[in-house]
Amino acid sequence: DAGITQSPRYKITETGRQVTLMCHQTWSHSYMFWYRQDLGHGLRLIYYSAAADITDKGEVPDGYVVSRSKTENFPLTLESATRSQTSVYFCASSESPLEQFFGPGTRLTVL
C-alpha cells in the first residue's frame, strides 16, 4: 500500500538499551522528518532530511541518531534509551517541502 508506515507501533524497552524506530514511505518524497509528541510540549522536531544522505538536527536531537541511505527509509535510533525519551514518535514526509504527511506513530515506553 502507498503511504508512510512506521514500525513498531508500540515498543517497551529498558533504560540503556538501543532502540531503532523505522519509517518507510512509498511516495518518493524528498523530505522526511522525525517528531516526538509529549503532553505540554506539542510536536517537536528531532531530525530531518532533505534527501538521501542529507540529514540535520532539529529542536531536540540529543540522544538520537538518524541515517538515510535510501530515499524511502528514515530510521531513528535511540543509542541508550532514557526514561525522558518515553513519548509518541511520528515520522513525516513531504515533497512540497512544507506540506508534511505523518505516519501512524510509534508509542515508546522506556522503563
Place this chain on the structure above:
Amino acid sequence: QKEVEQNSGPLSVPEGAIASLNCTYSDRGSQSFFWYRQYSGKSPELIMSIYSNGDKEDGRFTAQLNKASQYVSLLIRDSQPSDSATYLCAVNIFANDYKLSFGAGTTVTVRA
C-alpha cells in the same frame, strides 16, 4: 516567547455552530501556514494550508491569514461531532527553511 501560540482550550461548541481557533506566530518572515487535525490516539492530518493574506475556504473550513498582525485562524462552520479533535497550527518560522514549528494545539469538542 514561543514561536507558535494557540488559544488555550478546550473549546466546546454545540453542533451546527462555528468553532473559531486562533494562532499567533513570532517571526514576521514566516511565509507558510498550516492547520492539522489530530484525533485522539492518531497522527496529525493536514487539513488546510495558506500562504497569502486573506481567507481560504475548503468545504466547512476557512483559514484566515493576517501577516501584519502575525495571526492565522481556522473557522469550522456547521460543526459536527466528527470535528471533535485537537487542531494544530504549524508555521515555517524561517522563510528560507522548510522546518515547521507547531503550536501546542487546541482541543475542540462538538456537543450534540
